[in-house]
Amino acid sequence: MPSTALPPLEPPVAPERIAALAADLAAADPALPLLQDPADLARLSRDYNDFSPVLAPLLAERRAQLVVLAGTAEQVMAVAAACARHAVPLTPRGAGTGNYGQCVPLRGGVVLDLSGLRRLRHVDPASGVFTAEPGVVLAELDRLLAPHGRALRLVPSTYRTASLGGFIAGGSSGVGSLRWGFLADPGNLLGLEVVTVEPEPRRLQLGPDGLAPLIHAYGCNGILTAVTMASCAAQPWQQLVVGFSDWAAALAVAAELPGTALSLNALCLLEAPVAAAMPWPGGCPPPPAGEHRLLLLASTDALAPLPGWLAARGGCLHWQAPQGESRGIPIRELGWNHTTLHWRAQHPDWTYLQLLLPADPTRLLAQLRRRWGDDLLWHIEAVRWGGAARLAAMPLLRWQGHEALAELIADCRELGALVFDPHAITVEDGGLGVVDADQVQAKRAFDPAGLLNPGKLRGWLER
Numbered sequence: 001m002p003s004t005a006l007p008p009l010e011p012p013v014a015p016e017r018i019a020a021l022a023a024d025l026a027a028a029d030p031a032l033p034l035l036q037d038p039a040d041l042a043r044l045s046r047d048y049n050d051f052s053p054v055l056a057p058l059l060a061e062r063r064a065q066l067v068v069l070a071g072t073a074e075q076v077m078a079v080a081a082a083c084a085r086h087a088v089p090l091t092p093r094g095a096g097t098g099n100y101g102q103c104v105p106l107r108g109g110v111v112l113d114l115s116g117l118r119r120l121r122h123v124d125p126a127s128g129v130f131t132a133e134p135g136v137v138l139a140e141l142d143r144l145l146a147p148h149g150r151a152l153r154l155v156p157s158t159y160r161t162a163s164l165g166g167f168i169a170g171g172s173s174g175v176g177s178l179r180w181g182f183l184a185d186p187g188n189l190l191g192l193e194v195v196t197v198e199p200e201p202r203r204l205q206l207g208p209d210g211l212a213p214l215i216h217a218y219g220c221n222g223i224l225t226a227v228t229m230a231s232c233a234a235q236p237w238q239q240l241v242v243g244f245s246d247w248a249a250a251l252a253v254a255a256e257l258p259g260t261a262l263s264l265n266a267l268c269l270l271e272a273p274v275a276a277a278m279p280w281p282g283g284c285p286p287p288p289a290g291e292h293r294l295l296l297l298a299s300t301d302a303l304a305p306l307p308g309w310l311a312a313r314g315g316c317l318h319w320q321a322p323q324g325e326s327r328g329i330p331i332r333e334l335g336w337n338h339t340t341l342h343w344r345a346q347h348p349d350w351t352y353l354q355l356l357l358p359a360d361p362t363r364l365l366a367q368l369r370r371r372w373g374d375d376l377l378w379h380i381e382a383v384r385w386g387g388a389a390r391l392a393a394m395p396l397l398r399w400q401g402h403e404a405l406a407e408l409i410a411d412c413r414e415l416g417a418l419v420f421d422p423h424a425i426t427v428e429d430g431g432l433g434v435v436d437a438d439q440v441q442a443k444r445a446f447d448p449a450g451l452l453n454p455g456k457l458r459g460w461l462e463r
């Protein structure tokens with residue numbers, strides 16, 4: 001059985017309504033870029049949902065009928081107003097790097113590209129709290145924060161391409177999650193400026209108490225036009241690549257290291273066949289056959305004790321270089337879903353899953369190894385979950401059809417893992433599977449006609 005079902009394909013919006021909306025927008029602001037070329041509509045309706053053999057065929061034909069490139073919050077409000085007046089669906093888009101078709105317009109209409117809103121508006125010198133526009137690319141935002149001595153707390157491995165707004169609305173965690181947990185953890189996100197979709201849109205300033213329903217809500221319940229977040233002190237992280245001949249030893253180190261006083265910003269463990277398929281940074285030797293690899297981002301004060309600590313536990317340090325100063329691919333782009341990207345470049349018939357492993361994952365890993373053998377290969381990331389160090393996993397899975405996927409998901413749940421299904425269309429089915437009444441309530445308040453990214457919030461469809 002498919003783990004997800006797409007709402008029935010509705011006919012796209014009548015072309016006359018799109019034409020009337022485009023004419024209204026052009027009359028109100030002749031400088032507003034409106035794209036209707038089929039190649040643009042196809043390009044800006046896509047993301048990386050092809051990692052999923054479940055989603056890719058379902059989403060392949062879904063297209064915007066008009067793309068609007070906004071550069072200011074006022075333009076966003078004009079588009080929101082026009083869509084509300086003409087009853088046309090509106091799907092926000094950042095950089096289009098999501099994995100679950102989050103920014104694919106299921107019911108046609110307008111895709112609103114927010115990549116033109118990219119200013120850093122403010123940095124508070126005392127606290128480091130900053131406010132930035134949603135279209136800014138995360139690496140560029142870090143460059144803007146650097147003169148203030150500050151850096152982003154957590155970033156996806158798509159740091160060089162993904163937008164801030166897309167990360168808040170479509171992402172969850174990444175490099176830095178070992179220290180700072182998940183985006184939704186209280187204290188990371190502090191405020192949002194949100195435009196509602198109504199004939200007279202409102203531009204609201206939400207403080208820390210009203211934010212939760214908009215985090216990882218796929219832009220279904222408000223268009224973000226500014227984001228206020230806590231930052232951390234910028235520091236020169238060091239990239240380390242460590243080899244292990246023994247999987248159990250590598251796993252024990254991955255579990256133990258985040259609990260030490262050795263300061264880390266990322267820890268990724270790759271099982272030998274996965275490590276063998278990665279494009280290693282310039283100067284870093286590729287792994288010999290059978291070697292598992294541990295990738296670390298560590299602070300400079302951890303550099304002296306780490307090699308000995310690792311050697312005592314069976315690890316051999318092969319390579320190290322300061323982040324931002326090595327040749328080729330940075331370590332950050334070998335972990336998180338970049339592992340899946342590189343693996344799939346050589347094995348396009350594979351896909352993946354996303355798990356939070358139980359506090360002691362040994363039984364789960366042993367049982368799944370017994371049941372799934374070499375059809376399931378391990379990629380593990382260290383995270384902070386509910387304040388405690390935990391291991392998450394994004395195992396690679398040889399695609400054997402919907403039934404096998406459903407069986408694997410059931411096995412993982414039975415063995416104590418939380419599954420975040422990357423083969424699901426809706427916010428809820430890709431999360432914990434339950435409807436969040438606050439998300440639905442926020443949609444009712446900010447998008448009363450249900451025009452924002454329709455089809456992606458199950459709680460709204462079922463209300």
Ligand SMILES: Cc1cc2nc3c(=O)[nH]c(=O)nc-3n(C[C@H](O)[C@H](O)[C@H](O)COP(=O)(O)OP(=O)(O)OC[C@H]3O[C@@H](n4cnc5c(N)ncnc54)[C@H](O)[C@@H]3O)c2cc1C
Pocket residue numbers: 047048091092093094095096097098099102103114134135155156157158161162163164165166167168169170171172173174175217218219220222223224225336337338341453
């Ligand atoms: C190789 C690879 C690695 C990845 N690694 C990670 C990772 O480590 N961690 C992680 O969390 N994700 C990861 N992702 C997924 C994705 O890259 C990130 O979540 C990224 O932050 C999404 O940003 P984006 O600008 O591309 O968003 P988009 O894909 O453009 O949009 C994502 C969602 O946000 C909505 N949205 C965008 N902008 C706004 C706005 N201003 N207002 C309201 N809604 C908006 C869209 O409608 C959509 O629903 C990875 C993806 C790939 C392909």
